[in-house]
Amino acid sequence: MALLQISEPGMSAAPHEHKLAVGIDLGTTNSLVATVRSGLSHVLGDEHGHTLLPSVVHYAENGVVVVGTEAQKKQNSDPHNTIVSVKRFMGRGLKDIDTTQLPYHFAEQAGMLQIETRAGIKSPVEVSAEILKVLKARAEEALGGELIGAVITVPAYFDDAQRQATKDAARLAGLNVFRLLNEPTAAAVAYGLDNASEGVYVIYDLGGGTFDVSILQLSKGVFEVLATNGDSALGGDDFDHRIYCWILETAKLSPRNAHDTRLLMSKSREAKEWLTAHAETQISCLMSDGEFVNLTISCEQFTALTANLVQKTLSPIRKAMRDAGLSIENIDGVVMVGGATRMPQIQQVVAEYFKQTPLTNLDPDKVVALGAAIQANVLAGNKSDDELLLLDVIPLSLGLETFGGLAEKVIHRNSTLPVARAQEFTTYKDGQTAMSIHVVQGERELVSDCRSLARFDLRGIPPMVAGAARIRVTFTVDADGLLSVSAREISSNVEAHIAVKPSYGLSEDEITNMLKASFNSAEADKSARMLTEARVSAGAIISAVNAALEADSALINKDQVSAIQDEIKRLAAICTTDDTDAIHAGVETLNHATEEFAAVRMNASVSRALAGKALDEIKL
Amino acid sequence: MAITLTQTAANRVETFLANRGKGLGLRLGVKTTGCSGMAYTLEFVDSLNEEDTMFESNGVKIIVDPKSLVYIDGTELDFTKEGLNEGFKFINPNVKDECGCGESFTV
Numbered sequence: 001m002a003l004l005q006i007s008e009p010g011m012s013a014a015p016h017e018h019k020l021a022v023g024i025d026l027g028t029t030n031s032l033v034a035t036v037r038s039g040l041s042h043v044l045g046d047e048h049g050h051t052l053l054p055s056v057v058h059y060a061e062n063g064v065v066v067v068g069t070e071a072q073k074k075q076n077s078d079p080h081n082t083i084v085s086v087k088r089f090m091g092r093g094l095k096d097i098d099t100t101q102l103p104y105h106f107a108e109q110a111g112m113l114q115i116e117t118r119a120g121i122k123s124p125v126e127v128s129a130e131i132l133k134v135l136k137a138r139a140e141e142a143l144g145g146e147l148i149g150a151v152i153t154v155p156a157y158f159d160d161a162q163r164q165a166t167k168d169a170a171r172l173a174g175l176n177v178f179r180l181l182n183e184p185t186a187a188a189v190a191y192g193l194d195n196a197s198e199g200v201y202v203i204y205d206l207g208g209g210t211f212d213v214s215i216l217q218l219s220k221g222v223f224e225v226l227a228t229n230g231d232s233a234l235g236g237d238d239f240d241h242r243i244y245c246w247i248l249e250t251a252k253l254s255p256r257n258a259h260d261t262r263l264l265m266s267k268s269r270e271a272k273e274w275l276t277a278h279a280e281t282q283i284s285c286l287m288s289d290g291e292f293v294n295l296t297i298s299c300e301q302f303t304a305l306t307a308n309l310v311q312k313t314l315s316p317i318r319k320a321m322r323d324a325g326l327s328i329e330n331i332d333g334v335v336m337v338g339g340a341t342r343m344p345q346i347q348q349v350v351a352e353y354f355k356q357t358p359l360t361n362l363d364p365d366k367v368v369a370l371g372a373a374i375q376a377n378v379l380a381g382n383k384s385d386d387e388l389l390l391l392d393v394i395p396l397s398l399g400l401e402t403f404g405g406l407a408e409k410v411i412h413r414n415s416t417l418p419v420a421r422a423q424e425f426t427t428y429k430d431g432q433t434a435m436s437i438h439v440v441q442g443e444r445e446l447v448s449d450c451r452s453l454a455r456f457d458l459r460g461i462p463p464m465v466a467g468a469a470r471i472r473v474t475f476t477v478d479a480d481g482l483l484s485v486s487a488r489e490i491s492s493n494v495e496a497h498i499a500v501k502p503s504y505g506l507s508e509d510e511i512t513n514m515l516k517a518s519f520n521s522a523e524a525d526k527s528a529r530m531l532t533e534a535r536v537s538a539g540a541i542i543s544a545v546n547a548a549l550e551a552d553s554a555l556i557n558k559d560q561v562s563a564i565q566d567e568i569k570r571l572a573a574i575c576t577t578d579d580t581d582a583i584h585a586g587v588e589t590l591n592h593a594t595e596e597f598a599a600v601r602m603n604a605s606v607s608r609a610l611a612g613k614a615l616d617e618i619k620l
Numbered sequence: 621m622a623i624t625l626t627q628t629a630a631n632r633v634e635t636f637l638a639n640r641g642k643g644l645g646l647r648l649g650v651k652t653t654g655c656s657g658m659a660y661t662l663e664f665v666d667s668l669n670e671e672d673t674m675f676e677s678n679g680v681k682i683i684v685d686p687k688s689l690v691y692i693d694g695t696e697l698d699f700t701k702e703g704l705n706e707g708f709k710f711i712n713p714n715v716k717d718e719c720g721c722g723e724s725f726t727v
Contacts, residue, residue: 040635
């Protein structure tokens with residue numbers, strides 16, 4: 001006899017056609033799978049009732065792949081073949097990773113790093129797929145059928161390569177990915193539905209390996225991401241590492257081999273977890289060289305050791321708050337996500353910063369998976385009305401290069417997806433028939449400081465005077481974050497377009513650094529922009545005056561011609577300097593010097609137009 | 621005759637209704653579909669139809685339409701666990717034959 005779940009009114013599935021869908025939190029430290037049954041989202045446990053699956057994969061000697069707690073036990077005895085925190089390697093190259101602290105044998109291959117194990121060379125995608133396979137099997141057993149799809153969560157700052165790697169891992173595990181969902185957004189979904197609350201929320205997600213902060217606006221069942229920020233290299237693991245370093249220092253240990261490192265790291269983690277609810281803990285373990293370590297660490301010591309790690313989370317919060325244009329008073333609630341937020345020192349600092357007690361009523365380890373399951377349930381079609389429409393944002397501004405190497409932003413950072421924006425540009429030179437469109441990403445004013453995404457040419461523009469062509473450039477970013485750019489000359493309908501993946505190959509660090517650089521160099525960027533703009537306008541007037549001289553120099557006498565030519569030379573000379581004000585002054589002088597010439601030309605062209613025509617032919 | 625819920629089933633239904641935040645009760649029904657002719661349906665109820673019959677068992681309102689009632693009158697709904705799976709089970713005295721999986725039946 002099959003077991004039935006309660007459906008929404010009118011949404012009962014036909015026999016054998018239940019739309020089974022799950023949400024998966026593929027975490028750095030632990031992974032979870034959750035589903036919605038009879039309208040309630042809950043995390044699925046294994047046969048022992050354990051819901052957290054340690055994200056550890058062990059390649060055993062007999063060729064068996066072990067995942068989870070059993071694999072974790074091999075961490076100390078067989079570190080080279082036991083892969084932990086593989087999420088940190090997803091979509092990354094060797095150059096992105098600090099390999100000095102890691103016990104693995106790495107191999108670089110086609111952009112993404114690989115790990116040598118006894119089962120052969122494994123990519124992070126394959127390792128992650130092993131974790132997903134276990135979760136899939138668990139879900140299918142618990143739900144009694146095949147899954148039609150899954151929502152998998154990723155950190156908000158995952159770039160395209162990392163997202164793609166996650167999708168590949170799912171495909172390798174035989175999962176159909178409905179959608180990748182940002183972890184903080186998933187957490188908001190879980191809380192938003194459970195509490196049916198409206199307002200502006202901050203999601204503080206300190207996971208095992210990453211820190212993300214997101215500011216979300218909840219209203220009428222719609223979540224809008226106002227801003228996201230984070231630190232890709234900060235997580236609960238770093239707190240373990242602080243204790244680990246403290247042990248090395250306090251016990252005056254020499255550098256350890258891989259086995260001892262693992263052992264001390266897991267002892268450090270145990271100590272951290274114990275200190276969440278206790279005043280002190282004892283760390284004792286036997287090193288491989290026979291040395292015995294026996295130390296006691298108190299909660300105060302631990303808080304002091306990690307104070308700067310906790311403080312480090314505040315800077316991304318400030319940036320996100322600034323991006324969203326909000327102050328502390330606007331925040332209606334702070335949601336804590338990730339096991340590391342159980343640490344009392346973190347809850348305290350967050351409470352002090354936001355002047356309110358953070359929300360912790362859902363299990364911080366499960367909240368992301370619960371939200372993902374709710375979203376998966378909607379996407380599977382088990383809800384009659386789309387109560388939830390999730391809006392994501394683009395992490396960095398998208399724009400194009402304009403004359404003089406300036407970046408013109410078309411879609412600004414934190415615009416909600418999907419989005420389409422168009423802007424009109426024009427030609428710079430008379431008779432220009434082609435235009436090169438250079439698509440860039442970043443917050444800086446100069447193209448050289450931004451990341452180049454794509455280039456394409458719009459050809460076949462009919463020859464016109466400079467500034468007469470109207471080229472409409474449209475940027476479109478779809479719900480999956482895929483950018484396409486099209487350019488069209490309006491009078492002739494000539495068109496060209498290109499599809500680009502906006503954040504391809506951009507590491508989280510690069511994004512963070514690019515953002516940081518744009519804040520630090522705002523002033524320098526502004527003056528660089530003004531200087532370039534002044535040069536461009538000077539260049540434009542010089543070439544206009546030259547063209548006019550070529551055509552109509554006969555209208556004025558030689559002295560006047562040479563006076564104008566002198567002014568052009570003078571301005572051209574000023575343009576080579578970095579003096580913005582002098583360039584502006586030079587442009588003014590040239591304008592002034594050509595006033596008479598311009599008047600004469602105007603008269604001449606009017607009389608040309610009127611010559612030989614009867615009065616009634618002239619339309620006034 | 622009537623439709624009843626076991627205490628376990630009633631507790632679960634109450635939990636689910638509370639989590640959902642709205643709903644009058646639980647609708648039991650049958651659809652003419654499936655490999656053995658009929659299939660059970662189990663849904664939350666937001667609005668009642670004129671011809672519906674309402675029962676109450678262990679504090680939960682059970683709503684059935686007259687067409688379904690003839691097939692499931694006397695049914696007890698239970699909530700059980702089978703391995704990792706868990707869900708509701710119809711114990712229907714009218715059933716003569718079921719398909720292997722038990723999702724559909726004949727009377």
